[in-house]
Structure formats: structure tokens, C-alpha cells
Amino acid sequence: MNRRRSIPLKIGEVTVGGVAPISVQSMTNTDTRDIAATVRQIKELEDCGVEIVRVAVPDMEAAEALSSIKKEIPLPLIADIHFDYRLALASLRAGVDGLRLNPGNIRKREQIAMVVAMARDREIPIRVGVNEGSLPAGFEVAESLSRRMVDAALRQVELMEEMNFNLIKVSLKSFDVPTMIEAYRMIAARIPYPLHLGITEAGLPRTGVIRSAIGMGVLLYEGIGDTIRVSLSAHPCEEVVAAYEILKALGLRQRGATLVSCPTCGRAQIDVLKLAQEVDRYLEEVHKPIKVAVMGCVVNGPGEAKSADVGIAGGKDKGILFKKGRVIKAVPKENILEALKAEIDSISEKGPLSE
Amino acid sequence: MNRRRSIPLKIGEVTVGGVAPISVQSMTNTDTRDIAATVRQIKELEDCGVEIVRVAVPDMEAAEALSSIKKEIPLPLIADIHFDYRLALASLRAGVDGLRLNPGNIRKREQIAMVVAMARDREIPIRVGVNEGSLPAGFEVAESLSRRMVDAALRQVELMEEMNFNLIKVSLKSFDVPTMIEAYRMIAARIPYPLHLGITEAGLPRTGVIRSAIGMGVLLYEGIGDTIRVSLSAHPCEEVVAAYEILKALGLRQRGATLVSCPTCGRAQIDVLKLAQEVDRYLEEVHKPIKVAVMGCVVNGPGEAKSADVGIAGGKDKGILFKKGRVIKAVPKENILEALKAEIDSISEKGPLSE
Numbered sequence: 001m002n003r004r005r006s007i008p009l010k011i012g013e014v015t016v017g018g019v020a021p022i023s024v025q026s027m028t029n030t031d032t033r034d035i036a037a038t039v040r041q042i043k044e045l046e047d048c049g050v051e052i053v054r055v056a057v058p059d060m061e062a063a064e065a066l067s068s069i070k071k072e073i074p075l076p077l078i079a080d081i082h083f084d085y086r087l088a089l090a091s092l093r094a095g096v097d098g099l100r101l102n103p104g105n106i107r108k109r110e111q112i113a114m115v116v117a118m119a120r121d122r123e124i125p126i127r128v129g130v131n132e133g134s135l136p137a138g139f140e141v142a143e144s145l146s147r148r149m150v151d152a153a154l155r156q157v158e159l160m161e162e163m164n165f166n167l168i169k170v171s172l173k174s175f176d177v178p179t180m181i182e183a184y185r186m187i188a189a190r191i192p193y194p195l196h197l198g199i200t201e202a203g204l205p206r207t208g209v210i211r212s213a214i215g216m217g218v219l220l221y222e223g224i225g226d227t228i229r230v231s232l233s234a235h236p237c238e239e240v241v242a243a244y245e246i247l248k249a250l251g252l253r254q255r256g257a258t259l260v261s262c263p264t265c266g267r268a269q270i271d272v273l274k275l276a277q278e279v280d281r282y283l284e285e286v287h288k289p290i291k292v293a294v295m296g297c298v299v300n301g302p303g304e305a306k307s308a309d310v311g312i313a314g315g316k317d318k319g320i321l322f323k324k325g326r327v328i329k330a331v332p333k334e335n336i337l338e339a340l341k342a343e344i345d346s347i348s349e350k351g352p353l354s355e
Numbered sequence: 356m357n358r359r360r361s362i363p364l365k366i367g368e369v370t371v372g373g374v375a376p377i378s379v380q381s382m383t384n385t386d387t388r389d390i391a392a393t394v395r396q397i398k399e400l401e402d403c404g405v406e407i408v409r410v411a412v413p414d415m416e417a418a419e420a421l422s423s424i425k426k427e428i429p430l431p432l433i434a435d436i437h438f439d440y441r442l443a444l445a446s447l448r449a450g451v452d453g454l455r456l457n458p459g460n461i462r463k464r465e466q467i468a469m470v471v472a473m474a475r476d477r478e479i480p481i482r483v484g485v486n487e488g489s490l491p492a493g494f495e496v497a498e499s500l501s502r503r504m505v506d507a508a509l510r511q512v513e514l515m516e517e518m519n520f521n522l523i524k525v526s527l528k529s530f531d532v533p534t535m536i537e538a539y540r541m542i543a544a545r546i547p548y549p550l551h552l553g554i555t556e557a558g559l560p561r562t563g564v565i566r567s568a569i570g571m572g573v574l575l576y577e578g579i580g581d582t583i584r585v586s587l588s589a590h591p592c593e594e595v596v597a598a599y600e601i602l603k604a605l606g607l608r609q610r611g612a613t614l615v616s617c618p619t620c621g622r623a624q625i626d627v628l629k630l631a632q633e634v635d636r637y638l639e640e641v642h643k644p645i646k647v648a649v650m651g652c653v654v655n656g657p658g659e660a661k662s663a664d665v666g667i668a669g670g671k672d673k674g675i676l677f678k679k680g681r682v683i684k685a686v687p688k689e690n691i692l693e694a695l696k697a698e699i700d701s702i703s704e705k706g707p708l709s710e
Contacts, residue, residue, distance in 0.1 A: 001533070027618065027620050028620065028621060029618065029619040029620050029621070029623065030621060031621050032621035033621075038621075055620075055621055056620040056621030056622045057621070058621060058622045058652075062621060080620065082622075082655070131655075131659055132659070132661075132662075133655070133658040133659030133660060133661045133662075133680075134655060134658045134659055175615055175660075175662065176606075176662070177572075177604045177605060177606075178356070178576070178605065178606060181576065200617070200659060201615045201616055201617045201618075201648070201650070201659060201660060202618075203613075203614045203615060203616045203631065203635075204614065204616065204631055204632065204635055206596070206600075207600050207613075207614065209564060209565055209568070210564055210565075210568045210597060210600040210601055210604055211600075211604045213564070213565045213568035213569050213572065214568050214569065214572030214573075214576070214601065214604050214605065215572075215604075217532075217568065217569030217570075217572050217573060218569075218572055218573050218576050221533070221536065221569070221573050231617070231618040232618055233616040233617065233618055233619060233627055233628050233631040233649070234618075234628065236618070239618065241561070242565060245561075245562050245565040245566075246565055246569065249532045249565055249566045249569050249570075250532060250533065250569065251531075251532075251533060258558075258562075259558045259559065259562065260530055260556045260558060261556055261558045261559065261588040262555075262556045262586070262588065263382065263384065263556075263557075263586040263587055263588055263589075263591070263594065264384040264588060265382050265383065265384050265410075265411040265435065266383060266384070266385060266386050266387035266388075266393075266410055266411030266412070266413060266417060267411045267413045267437075268384065272588055273588050273589065276558065276559055276588040277559065280558075280559055293556070294588070295556070297413075300437070300486075300488070300489060303488040303489045304486055304487070304488030304489060304555060304556060305488060305530075305556060306487075306488045307487075307488075307530065307531070325488075
């Protein structure tokens with residue numbers, strides 16, 4: 001994987017782009033005007049690992065709530081603006097760390113110029129956030145939806161560049177995975193700015209994480225993408241868990257322990273599913289990037305899970321405990337979970353073992 | 356997407372490779388010797404959409420159970436064999452439609468020759484199923500794990516070709532997503548046979564579907580892969596649901612309705628999450644490939660979900676119902692779910708609307 005090298009920018013204290021780690025964003029789903037509820041959810045998001053948080057700003061009361069919210073939270077805060085440039089100005093005055101504008105619904109050059117001027121003075125980045133479903137008029141001619149999205153983003157980017165502004169990030173979100181992939185690939189070759197990846201309206205977690213994993217996975221594997229948001233109809237912490245799993249699967253971030261477990265089959269000699277679930281829960285409290293395996297049978301177990309720091313496998317009469325593919329000892333099946341937990345404790349206190 | 360064109364073969368009535376639709380496999384996790392339980396699970400798998408089913412054959416009793424199982428099921432049946440070539444011979448005699456052998460643990464040329472000869476006589480395909488963790492000895496020298504896996508598969512393929520056998524499928528599974536992607540890319544360029552994609556020991560659904568979606572998604576998007584199995588520590592039907600979602604996300608298969616729903620934010624004016632869950636359940640019974648949207652706000656809703664055949668969005672006082680991005684009518688919020696269900700019924704009786 002050779003990462004596309006974008007011009008880095010800062011959202012608060014978080015660097016996005018360049019060689020910075022790919023950052024994880026999410027968005028609150030509280031009423032932004034309800035300061036207490038919004039701050040509470042942002043703190044939940046911080047606990048589950050969000051690095052940049054975005055809030056909707058549908059009206060002036062929401063914009064004015066931002067300064068109180070900002071005082072209560074350590075995370076960088078982005079204001080999501082549609083339609084009304086005055087909400088963007090009010091958000092900037094409230095001290096946000098970033099803006100997201102949709103070129104599909106703020107179109108007047110003089111309005112954009114006012115927002116850009118204030119953002120430039122305050123050194124606040126703006127995301128040009130194009131969505132499949134809300135393209136500005138005049139982009140109906142290009143041969144494909146992805147091309148129309150790219151054209152709309154490029155026009156907005158060029159407008160900002162003419163205004164001497166380059167603290168720009170771009171997103172090109174679509175529900176359709178191939179459309180999204182094509183759009184990001186096209187723009188990645190055209191501009192030097194960081195890219196924020198996402199699939200819009202991806203749906204409920206069961207299907208939404210799959211659409212997001214494919215779309216973002218294909219791009220990240222090509223080195224495209226600097227910050228990601230998984231959009232799900234769910235508590236935003238579920239978005240964050242999914243985002244980190246995508247990054248972990250590609251070796252782009254490390255975060256907590258990884259569970260390796262087999263799908264079980266007619267060869268399984270322990271209750272893999274039940275054990276895997278219990279181990280998974282136990283690993284939630286382990287913050288070292290260790291790899292732990294739960295395998296159904298001893299014949300394949302230790303070999304197939306050779307990369308695991310520690311693991312268990314079912315045997316005929318007993319279970320076995322193994323480390324890095326080598327069998328350490330046999331353990332009565334009823335004690336296997338406790339034996340594994342003890343090994344996890346000892347490994348995770350010793351410090352990170354993974355490469 | 357230009358699909359790699361492999362030599363098609365038949366697993367029972369299902370064509371794998373060539374221009375055949377990418378097929379969905381799963382594996383039972385019952386004790387294969389328990390014929391009733393295994394048949395019952397295979398029927399569940401058939402109901403949830405499996406096209407090819409595999410069972411573990413750990414001993415001779417399991418091999419002998421296969422002919423009784425085969426009589427009770429319409430799905431093509433593959434026997435998964437490790438270590439003992441005699442289990443492969445017994446499975447062939449029992450009438451299976453395919454074999455999976457692991458070159459890591461059946462190594463003697465004369466044993467492989469006996470299996471290949473019987474498979475050739477019966478025109479039964481064999482999958483050369485290499486796994487990261489069970490490589491045969493002698494493949495320690497290559498520069499990368501993916502290369503070692505490819506070398507092991509190629510040696511086995513060449514051995515079979517020397518024996519005048521070419522009903523071959525190949526898999527190169529790994530837990531590590533980049534390793535798996537690299538291995539399949541390499542072998543795709545070297546052999547003309549169909550490829551069975553999978554990530555091994557992917558774990559519990561929450562993380563396993565993400566690893567699988569990325570690994571398979573990257574390859575399928577490049578046109579690599581003819582049949583897939585998502586391995587999860589879960590009921591095998593969860594594997595099947597995930598497999599179809601991967602294929603649907605890339606436009607490679609159609610299956611049932613698709614739900615588009617927004618992540619909700621401070622702009623949402625209806626309870627998107629609750630409505631989306633209810634609509635999702637309702638759509639389980641809809642077998643036409645329609646697209647249905649549940650959107651939080653009316654300002655973005657219909658536009659962002661323009662591709663949906665029908666959808667709802669929250670408004671200030673009422674909800675709205677839209678079709679293909681055009682607002683049809685306003686509906687009191689308490690009736691919005693019923694109004695949507697009525698539209699779904701009318702659309703899904705009229706036949707497929709999606710492209």
C-alpha cells in the first residue's frame with residue numbers, strides 16, 4: 001500500500017492528511033440545541049475512540065449552542081452546514097475547528113466568499129462535502145454519477161482556491177459502492193487535499209458496515225483516504241467500532257485486542273461460539289494490541305492461528321492452550337476459559353507483543 | 356469491473372466460474388455423523404440462500420453418513436477432507452459433488468493420485484484449499500506468506516494437471532486481509548481455474564464481516580473470485596446474509612430488498628433508527644429487489660435517497676412519502692410506517708422496479 005500523499009491540515013489538534021494516521025470521525029445524533037445531551041454524547045464518542053466529532057447545525061440556536069458545547073469537550077468539533085451560509089459564519093464565531101459545507105445547497109459566490117474569508121482568518125478548514133443525492137444544478141451532463149460528483153467538488157475547490165483558501169478537505173459520498181469508489185479515485189488524481197471517505201445512508205449496521213467496509217476498504221487499500229466516517233443508523237459508537245475494524249483489518253491502525261476464531265464445523269470439539277463471545281467480552285477491557293484465538297479443534301487450531309499471541313483449541317478429552325502456534329499445555333475443558341483469561345492477563349500486562 | 360474469466364466447472368447443478376453468477380457457499384457446524392441434525396441445518400441454509408454446502412469429514416463414520424445426507428438435500432454437497440485420503444475416497448463413493456483437500460496435510464503423491472483418479476472418473480471437482488496456517492513443509496523460503504501460499508497451491512495444481520485432472524478450484528485463505536488479497540491476485544494471474552474466496556477464522560460477526568467484506572470486496576471489485584464463503588463464528592446463515600450483502604454492494608448479485616437509511620443527526624425529525632429497524636424486518640419478506648429509504652429530514656431526504664423506489668422522511672409536523680426522489684404526499688407521523696408498508700406492498704406486487 002502506497003498512500004496518496006495529501007497536504008495535511010489540522011482539525012483542532014488532529015492532523016488529517018499527509019502521513020498522519022487515518023483518523024476516525026463520527027457525528028452526534030442529538031438535537032444540537034440540547035447542549036447537555038450533545039456534550040454527553042460527545043463524551044461517549046470520545047470514550048469509544050472518536051477523534052473528530054461533527055454536529056448538525058440546522059438553525060441559529062444550534063449554531064449558538066456550539067460555543068458552550070466546545071467549552072465542555074476536548075475533541076475537535078466540526079459544524080455541518082446546509083443551505084444557510086449565516087449558520088457557517090455563526091459556527092466559526094462560536095469557535096468550531098472545522099466546517100462541512102455542501103456545494104449542492106450553498107451556491108452563491110458572495111456567500112461562499114464570506115464564509116471562506118472568515119475561515120481563512122481563523123485558519124479553520126472546510127470540507128467540501130458532495131453527496132450523490134444533493135448535487136448542485138448544472139452537473140447533469142457528465143457521463144456518470146461519479147463524474148458529476150467529481151465535477152461539482154472540483155468547481156467548489158477551484159472557487160475556494162481563487163479565494164486564496166486551501167485548508168480544504170473533500171468528500172464524495174454515495175450509497176452506491178462502485179460510484180463512491182470511482183468518484184474518490186478520480187478526484188484523488190486531481191487535487192492534493194485530504195479526502196474524507198464515507199458511504200451515505202449505508203443503513204442498519206448489519207448491511208451498512210459491509211457497504212462501508214468494501215467502499216472504504218478498496219480505496220484505503222489503494223492508499224486513498226485520510227479520515228473516515230462510517231455512517232450507520234445506530235448509536236454513533238457503532239460507527240466508531242466499525243471504522244477501527246476497517247482500519248485494523250488493513251493494518252492502518254492498531255486498537256485493542258483482535259480475536260481470531262474459527263467458524264466451527266463438524267470437527268469442533270469445544271463450543272467455539274460461546275467461548276468466542278466470552279473471550280470477546282473479556283478483550284473489551286484489554287487495550288494492548290494482542291491477538292487471541294479460539295479454535296474448534298486441536299488438529300488445525302494452533303497451526304491455523306499461528307499468528308495469535310495466545311489461543312485455545314478443543315481436543316478430544318481436554319482443551320489445549322497455545323502461544324504463537326506452540327502448544328503450551330492441556331487443560332480440562334471446563335477450565336479452558338479461565339486458563340486463557342489468565343494468559344491474556346499476563347500477556348497484556350507485559351506490554352504489546354504484536355508486531 | 357472486468358471479471359477474470361476462469362474455466363467454469365459444475366458442483367452438482369451449480370456452475371462455478373466463467374460467467375456464472377458468483378455463488379454463495381457455507382459450511383455446516385453440526386456433527387456430520389448426526390445425519391438428522393446435519394440435514395436439518397442444510398435445509399436451514401437452503402432457506403437462507405446457500406447455493407453450495409460443505410460438511411466436515413473428520414472420520415469414516417462421517418464419510419459414510421454422506422450418502423444418507425445427500426439423499427435428503429437438493430443442494431450440492433462438498434466434503435471437507437484433512438489428513439486422510441481414504442476419507443476423500445469414501446466421500447466420493449458416497450456421492451458428494453465436490454471435494455476440498457488441504458495440500459498442507461495430504462502430501463503423498465500416490466494418495467493424491469488415488470483421490471484424483473476416482474474424482475476424474477466421477478467428474479467431481481476438487482478444491483485445492485490452502486490455508487495460511489497449514490502450509491506444507493518446504494514452503495518456508497519464499498519472501499512473503501502470500502507467496503508461500505501461492506507456491507503451495509501451484510505445486511498441488513501442477514501435480515493434478517500431471518495426473519490429467521483439471522476440475523480444479525483454488526482457495527488461499529488467510530486471517531490477514533492484505534496477505535489474502537495479495538495471494539489471490541498472484542494466483543489469479545497464474546492459473547485459469549475458478550477461485551473460491553475466503554478469510555479464515557474471521558471471528559465473530561461484528562468484526563468478521565468487516566474483514567471478509569474488505570478482503571473479498573477488493574478482489575471482487577477487480578473481477579477476481581467465482582464463489583465465496585464468509586467464515587464467521589456464528590450460525591452459518593449469518594455467513595450467507597453477509598455474503599449476499601457483499602455481492603449486492605458491488606452489484607454482482609441481486610437478492611431481496613435494500614434498505615437505505617441515514618445515520619440520523621441533529622436534523623432528524625423522525626425516529627430513524629426505530630423506523631429503519633421496523634422497515635428492515637418488514638423487508639425480510641419482500642423478495643423483489645426494490646430499494647426503500649428511511650431518512651431523518653425532509654430537506655435532504657428525498658434528494659439523498661433519489662435512487663430509492665420508495666421512501667419516507669421526517670418533516671416539521673408531518674412525515675413525507677417519496678418515490679424516486681419525488682414527494683408523493685405528506686402523512687401524519689404516526690401513520691408514516693403504515694403508509695410506507697402499503698407502498699412497499701404495491702410496488703413489490705408489481706414486479707421488480709430496480710434496474
